[in-house]
Amino acid sequence: MNPEDADIPPLEQLQEIAFGLLARAEVFASGLMRPWNAYQIGIALCVFLLAWGLAVVLRPRLHDWMRAREGWPKWRLRVLLILHRRLRMVLFVVLIWIAVWIMREVTWPSRSYLLSVIANLATAWLFIAFSTRLIGNPLLRSVVRYGAWTWVTLHILHLTGEAQNLLENMAVNIGDTRLTMWLAVQAVITVAVLIIVARFLAVTSSARIRSNEDISPSMQVLAVKFLQVALYGAALFIGLKLVGVDLTGLAVLSGAIGVGLGFGLQKVVSNLVSGIIILLDKSIKPGDVISLGETFGWINSLGARYVSITTRDGKEYLIPNEDLITGQVVNWSHSNDFVRLDIYFGTAYGDDPHKVRKIAIAAAADTPRVLRDKPPVCHIVGFGDSSVDYILRFWIRDPTGGLTNIRGNVYLALWDAFQENGISIPFPQREVKVLEGSRLETAKALD
Template identity: 75%
Template sequence: MDPQETLPLDPEALIGLWEFLLAEGELLWRQAMRPWTTYQIGIILAVFLLAWGLRALIRPRYSDWLRSRENWPKWRLRIGLIVQRRMRMILFVAMIWAAYLVMKELTWSYRSLLLRVVANLSTAWLFIAFATRLIANPALGVVVRYGAWTWATLSILGWTDEAENTLESIAITMGETRLSMWLIIKAVVIMAVLLAMARLMAGASAASIRRNTAISPSMQVLAVKVLQVILFGSAFFIALKSVGVDLTGLAVLSGAIGVGLGFGLQKVVSNLVSGIIILLDKSIKPGDVISLGETFGWIESLGARYVSVVTRDGREYLIPNEDLITGQVVNWSHSNDFVRLDIHFGTSYQDDPHEVRRIAIAAAQSVNRVLSHKPPVCHIIGFGDSSVDYVLRFWITDPTGGLTNIRGNVYLALWDAFQANDISIPFPQREVRVLKDADPAAPVMD
């Protein structure tokens, strides 16, 4: 059996790497023993200490200046904070390049070789530190940062071929598929870069879509979600294709998995499809006021699986999309914001009903949120046992402000108006009489 098929590590590659490291180490030691190398090391240490001291002097003043920039946008403030944290490295890079250029003009080029290598390494490290700040996931950012630093160091020192051969020798063979460490690292790096680019493009495009007032809120949500799926899906498949993964087998596997998930996750798929239907037919959108069963509130956000509804008491209900499609939903602000509310009350038979209606309408019109261009109306709806029954109807345009509070304000206005005009609000009364021949312990109620 071929040892290459059983061992995950190629011994010959390790021997070659060891010989290469010994040769490079011997070369570096000979270089370090030269006088000009010692001078360059001293210059590098002096520049580092100078950068440290300048940072201690500049950073407090820079921090005070940055705090005074209150009107700056967030992205500019974020860059300012990154500069503050990397100030020592920025100063070191600027001064080491200046030292290299001066040494290059004053002496032979080989006498400034170490300065050039350190300048290139520090510049690469500084650029990578800034670039990896774009990655939102902290763990992924650390992996990409140190991975990029390692690769930049190998590239500047000219050790990329040896490192690639060593990583390629660390592999596992499964049938016709050979999975090496180099392939895994390349796939992770490419995928991280593409996902970061996709995230930036998705964020910028989403902000542009949300600023477009010609697109309805529901269509904005749908467009943003479709764009995110396309960008992140494309980044994933491009990364796999770039490292040589055969997507044909992946497509077959995805189809088989999809069939299994279709049977096992019917509710989840139903909610996903229902969410797309809600976004397309625009039946509800963020900001609408809805009632579903005992839940009354306004829509905070539309999700792929559920709709977030916030009630007046601060509770946030996550209602599955399927319930909004199959259930009866009252959308108080679907086609317009006009909402009519009814208030029932009764007055004494001794009060003039014409006067009662006039006073009730005037009381409702005195409340701020009641519309004046759609004036309230008051009607008699029946003659009760102890009162004449009325209904007072009025319109509002801000159901998000609450319904119970506006009803309470109108009731309070009615109470004040009836008290001012001597209109009584009767209530049922009962008279208890005790019959002579009956048991005193068993009163009869009429």
């Protein structure tokens, strides 16, 4: 903003800028009515229709050709997919520049000026559309894309000065600080670019950390989380400093946040601290099989606030980190993957217990997933009312494959083995004895 305009009220400045833009729009619209400008618009429309027709013809053929590319790297296929989606725009840019070159060769440069503007706009829009595909977040990608399109369009049409003045006059005064819309736009663009760079660095570094086998899974998660927080925090801080935002007010903000933490965010902070403790002490890690109360499953991921656990029935539980610190957790694969399972059964008193033990051990050993290097064992645990009671113990090393199914398979193996060897599995029976002189005995005698 010029110094001499400082004394002009903001409303009058906005009106002056708006009238200036309106006057330029009227001049531009009246210029379109000139014959050569109308011819150039007609040529541009014809080029667009030609590009549209070529895209309709070439897009299916390009799609079939892409499907036949076997063994190509994924990045090449992604580039081809983007090219396939933007084929009409690509053809329009190529054809419009050919039209501009022909017009410059056969006529005066002034008679191809409007075509040059259209070609520059189309090229800039196409470049922005391709480059913003690198942004993974859909919302951020849309903001950057449309913001860049707007700024490039204003730059090509030589309207950046008026737009900047308009945004600078849209301001809010907070004490001695003047916050303008132009400052907000600069901050958003700068922070967005830095966040994109931070995200690229975070993804690249995370891939290298996860591929390092010398680092434990829990420390990998901790390193990745710390790296992401550091990069994104640095991007936000540097971006605000570059656009001239005074960050001294953050001291007051941090004090307010501290008060809020003391009252309403106790659980959130507790979960965050518990998550850091879990990562540091390596008590659980991704891939571990754990039991917490009635929840049994394996850990998918460790988050800053919760742990994702998937059960055998496909349900995903989000367990707060605090519950894993304060509650009793059974980690079936903490130090190793070996898990011992116990099943109970009984046989009739007429069956030889030595034979029963051998048959049970052999049946369990032949069941898939049961370890042979840790052979099953079988012991008598008591003499019941109807049966001799046994316990059969065996080991597995893949608890992620399920526990109920392996128990069921061992029970089936016992059933088949007992049927083959004539060993019976008793069930409770009751014998009723009728005493002499009872009513039932008298009624039976009368019959």
